[in-house]
Amino acid sequence: MGRSPCCEKAHTNKGAWSKEEDERLIAYIQAHGEGCWRSLPKAAGLLRCGKSCRLRWINYLRPDLKRGNFTVEEDELIIKLHTLLGNKWSLIAARLPGRTDNEIKNYWNTHIRKKLLSRGIDPVTHRPVNEAMSNFTMAIFPNAKERDKHDHGFGSQQPKGTSPDLNLDLEISLPWSHPPQTSESSAAGLCFSGSLGLFNSKECSCSNSTTTMY
Template sequence: MRKPCCEKQDTNKGAWSKQEDQKLIDYIRAHGEGCWRSLPQAAGLLRCGKSCRLRWINYLRPDLKRGNFAEDEEDLIIKLHALLGNRWSLIAGRLPGRTDNEVKNYWNSHLRRKLMSMGIDPKNHRLSQKLPSCRSKSQANEHFQKVKSNGENDQVSDAASCVDDISPLPDLNLDLTITPSCFTTEREKQQQQKSNVLRGIESTSALTPTLPLFR
């Protein structure tokens, strides 16, 4: 059984105060991160080592990137998610200044819905059979008008959101196809050699004159 990082009864819980944040910042600036298990006591904090680590990584690091995600960051998250799935720490490692928790929350709250509104399944990044494939503004408008004319009120809001949320996201074509091998198998080679031998026998017999039979 893994030993807990600290004694729970002697630690503060809940929101961090500005004084606690400043103590953590000052200590790491002077001594570095070091061992998170012993850091709270050395920094004069009544906090768990795990709490200090998460507070520093997700909120206090000087290289953290604040604000909304840029379009190129969204494109990169989508492409990496298609390759790596929900491995958020690996994805965040390719986005300087972003944390894994931040990337995960942005995917679930924004990008996942955006792909669904475009008719793309966010699990496998392929076109969904249930949702409209709104890959362009014109296609989205055409779908919206069709749904509206048919009186399908329960789908009008979904179609309208598809029109509003269309943006130039990358056209992800991740379907892998297997092309025929350029190498012949051993069986095919044997059949080809056999057919060549038969052709040789036929051509030889055709060129050899027939001799009359003498009794």
């Protein structure tokens, strides 16, 4: 179930407030305090919604409102508070006397965001814009098995900011096929087993006496 409306809007005025309405609202609150906004319009003789009266008072009529542009000190305070509180404008406004949450939110979106970006600061994270790229790391896996271990969380022991060691040792061997077992090929063929240190190995098909050293 939705929340019930604060008043019968069908019989209330809408649009800009007149000077007479402002004076009635100010006079009533000065005499009786803010009280309940739901019943205030009828008690003050206003054909307005309670929410409209509250916003009119808070954002335009209350005597402690600070007029004019934001100061440099207010800018820096808003930035610090936003770093801690995020977009909680009502909490930020509570620490800036005379400023409203709506006023601060609008000022943030139109001015402070651009100021931070011009400084190279992300207005959301309050960190350098280029930091996201500097923290980017590329993981290179020598084979599919290592990649699968990383994907399943087994590679989480790798220290942050380091890349996995790569084994770049290359093994080069001559292509080998067993020569036909004929006397002619055994006599005429050249055996490289001696130079490769493969005497009496399966790869050597000739005797030690016929082995040619290179």
